[in-house]
């Protein structure tokens with residue numbers, strides 16, 4: 115294919131233009147509106163507490179059960195709901211109710227909320243309060259052994275108490291709050307999360 | 323939908339016209355957008371193999387930054403990969419537009435259209451995962467937008483968005499999943515491409531070499547001289563003021579981010595729904611120029627030429643239900659796209675869509691010979707033109723003194739028509755086709771040339787003076803070429819003298835002896 119000079123020039127110009135267009139459309143600088151505000155991001159996963167009505171089984175009732183189903187406390191209940199509140203400079207900017215995931219709300223409670231703030235120095239307060247009350251705990255639900263339970267259940271009694279203890283420790287405390295004052299520039303994010311080891315809310319801003 | 327098709331066709335013609343002026347019809351990339359897409363996919367796989375070796379799921383951005391810092395291979399390899407993926411979207415978009423504009427997405431082509439939509443969907447997903455893998459500001463924005471959409475669905479109890487919230491490291495498994503999809507989907511696309519072309523005979527999977535090399539070298543030059551930049555690493559604690567958006571893969575992002583999630587899902591669902599419904603929305607009643615081909619078993623001699631020529635493998639040979647010893651052709655109307663190529667392939671003119679068989683064409687050309695050629699003062703050139711090639715050129719061709727006869731595709735043309743035109747008084751016959759890679763019948767120009775000059779059935783009889791017959795390409799945007807071809811052809815006829823008309827009944831008897839037999843049989 116031999117092309118006349120003028121056509122070759124036009125072809126080269128068109129090819130360069132096509133490539134420049136391709137390059138331009140590949141990297142179009144778009145303003146991210148989120149960068150205009152500062153942000154508070156609430157993000158954590160934690161187990162909600164369980165609200166249970168428990169009945170203590172007698173030794174006779176326990177003896178009727180198959181060995182692997184013997185539990186001193188027979189409980190029915192559900193997982194607690196929590197009220198979440200975010201205040202900035204004393205004004206409430208977010209109120210919400212959160213509960214465990216899954217159809218029966220028996221999964222951990224996942225929180226992910228983002229709220230824009232005016233950049234600058236802000237007093238941020240986050241409160242998470244259990245909305246449902248627990249049933250009156252009896253000795254066993256508090257994990258205290260009784261001679262009666264140990265006599266019938268032996269090792270299983272101890273394991274049951276340990277399990278209940280572990281579950282109650284895994285659950286998020288009935289009330290959590292965090293107060294902090296931060297200076298956030300535009301586009302910066304204050305992360306509020308739940309520290310499972312300290313059982314408390316904690317904050318992070320990038321690089322810390 | 324028809325007016326949308328017409329609008330798309332005007333756009334396609336305008337773009338074609340510009341490309342023809344610049345590149346000539348042989349290398350018009352818009353005619354081979356599908357095969358260019360396959361070539362680009364191959365290029366993506368080749369460059370991707372290198373990037374795969376360097377990429378680390380445990381340190382995604384850092385590993386890409388290392389690539390970027392290598393000026394010898396890494397930077398341009400990444401650049402070519404990136405730009406080829408963009409060009410792939412352009413090629414696919416051009417292909418979709420052309421198929422829609424030319425009403426090539428319904429009937430027997432439904433499978434090709436539907437698999438094409440799914441391939442496009444796979445391409446976009448694969449592209450998104452590629453951007454997310456880098457984990458720069460754009461990749462993170464894409465991931466967060468995806469998470470926002472997913473988290474609105476009641477599928478996962480933990481929001482996907484928490485992965486990027488910054489309260490923990492993003493697990494390597496997330497990047498591994500992206501890498502897996504990014505690699506697996508293009509490989510899976512191989513199956514999709516097979517499905518896409520499964521209904522057609524002799525698919526053309528690669529563009530002409532000069533075009534292929536031209537595109538490849540163009541992308542390489544772009545990657546070398548304007549390397550693809552690497553945006554900053556995503557920081558969950560900082561939204562940067564500008565994000566370098568890739569329009570090819572994330573054209574929807576600004577809109578989807580500003581809409582409520584349900585509206586974004588509704589928009590995506592509606593787009594997919596309309597795309598999948600195109601075969602239904604654009605289908606035509608199977609009549610007129612859309613009527614399927616039919617075989618007249620009385621004329622079929624079982625020569626097996628039409629199954630060889632049919633570009634959609636719609637014809638099979640079957641046992642006859644009479645006592646003749648041959649097989650008989652059978653057209654599956656569900657596979658037939660009414661291209662009419664078979665009409666030109668059948669020596670006894672026993673197959674073709676209604677009103678377009680060789681016999682119907684003979685009736686038309688006989689009328690032309692009687693009404694036009696025989697009354698003209700001097701022998702005329704007959705220009706037989708594909709009606710899809712460049713409709714706006716036909717008047718100019720007429721003004722140039724040729725007698726114009728149109729056909730739905732040059733591959734429909736039966737060679738006897740050419741002979742009959744010459745015997746009817748034409749000084750020569752010039753057949754204008756679409757560019758071969760833009761033929762709606764896929765193989766019209768190819769079979770036409772074979773039949774006229776290379777003895778393929780139904781071949782032009784030896785008695786016909788080949789100097790009086792020519793084939794040429796007619797393209798939008800290049801009227802000068804059309805007219806120059808006509809003038810050149812006419813000039814080549816001058817030394818041959820007038821040719822001259824003969825009694826057409828003689829030819830009628832030869833061409834229609836089969837039909838006469840049938841009629842006698844019927845009587």
Ligand code: SF4
Nearest residue numbers: 632658659661662664
């Ligand atoms: S018109 Fe003839 S060649 Fe075309 S698809 Fe139908 S059977 Fe095949």
Ligand code: SF4
Nearest residue numbers: 622623625626628668
């Ligand atoms: S080309 Fe004609 S004669 Fe030959 S198989 Fe087909 S229909 Fe029959």
